[in-house]
Amino acid sequence: MREALKDLVRYWRLYLLTLVLGIGGSFQLGMQVSIMASPAEHIQSFVNQTWLGRYEVPVSDSTNMLIWSFIVSVFSLGGWVGAIHSGSLSVTYGRKKALLFNNIVALVAAVLMVFSPMAKSFEMILLGRFLYGYNAGLGWNIQLMYLGESSPKKLRGFLTITITVFNNLGKVMGQIVGIKELMGTDDMWPWLMALGGLPAILQFVTLLFFPEAPRYLYIDKGDTEGCKKALHWLWQEDDVQMEMDDMGKERASMQGQNVKTIWDVLTSRCVRWQLLVLVIPCAGVQFCGFNAIYFYAFDIFREAGVAEDKMHYLSIGIGTTDLLTITLCVSTIPTLPADIFLQAWRPSAYVISGSINWLSLFLIGMFFPFIVDGLGQFCFLIFVAYCLFSAAFVLYFLPETKGKSTVEIMEDFNKLNYKNRGTDTEKADFVMATKF
DSSP states (O other): OHHHHHHHHHTHHHHHHHHHHHHHTHHHHHHHHHTTSTTHHHHHHHHHHHHHHHHSSOOOHHHHHHHHHHHHHHHHHHHHHHHHHHHHHHHHTOHHHHHHHHHHHHHHHHHHHHHHHHHTOHHHHHHHHHHHHHHHHHHHHHHHHHHHTTSOHHHHHHHHHHHHHHHHHHHHHHHHHTSTTTTOSTTTHHHHHTTTHHHHHHHHHHHTTSOOOHHIIIIITOOHHHHHHHHHHHHOOSOOHHHHHHHHHHHHTOTTOOOOOHHHHHHOGGGHHHHHHIIIIIGGGGGGOHHHHHHTHHHHHHHTTOOGGGHHHHHHHHHHHHHHHHHHHHTTOOOSTTTSSOTTTHHHHHHHHHHHHHHHHHHHHHHHHHHHHHHGGGGGGGGHHHHHHHHHHHHHHOOOOTTOOHHHHHHHHHHHHTTTSOTTSSGGGOOSOOOO
8 A cells, every 4th residue: 555655646747647648538539429329319300400401301210310320420430540540640740749639630520519500511510520530539549559658567557447447437427418407408419519629628738748658759769868858757766777778678679670560460470369359359349339328328228118307317327337347447457458569569550459449339330220220129139249259268368468568468479479380480570669
């Protein structure tokens, strides 16, 4: 307990950075996922009125459902594009500048939401949702990189898994502000949809006072002094030589090596099992169905026979339960994505993970309403197969990562990557830093 208190005092600036990154990153994502359930009927009514004003006929129920499904799911397409750009932007301009740019994207989306009723354009809502998705896809990946590259080994797992805590906190906040007593009304829904601008402003202003990620400064940019200053400022430690030596080992293999691209990650034997771990239990997690609940909570409640006036509060209860469960997991489960790839492979690996994650979310957002219509109260049975398969994969194939450095974790994975072969086969191909 005493040691934990010492760490809390010593690393208070690092914890503050975690808060700033979370508010403008995964918190934003969670809020945008859950905030759509409350104004659904108001937005669909707005679409109908806009359609009637343009074409002098009301929109058909099937067309209205299709437009609404696309408003929900276009967020995922934006997230996919953002995830694709997270690799090149974060390496070329740095983690910090990429996030500052990302906040401007969210502010543009908020403006589009506010002015969409005045312009009588549901297309502005579609564009705004796409930009919010871009902000979330880019922000999620860079938040993981920034935290992992700013944290000491003993705190890296704990701090990077806070991304999930902030995500669920954002979901609960979106559900709370969306109740009819606050902003879930016919005249307030544009402002509700524009709330994503507030976390963007907060992160943009506060992030200016924090340094760039230390590992990025040293390994990617070769800025030794800048890295030391960042470590001293964030960790409040005078002796950071051990961390510098650890980063030096990664940077030593950088000379004369080719860029590690998405194709390299997909085809190289030396990261084969890391990629499977990133894809199956991490990127494919959308197929457990939890975000389907947030996207279409009210449709699910109606199928279950829940009274209309109870739906808002029941959704808050579900979100709060999810948040408490995730918070409990933080103290017992180490994170995976930030630990299982070395610096050279990390950006491209995150692009692959993000692409699968967001495209899966798009499919769920687009087709789940039709699944509900077809299966009714049994609609979630389709997600059981993924949950069982993912659990079995983690149980039998995932090596322990807690308390280990990235290099040590790589050595454990090599026992799977080079099973029945010598481990020297592709070591020359395993670079430690990346430049685009």
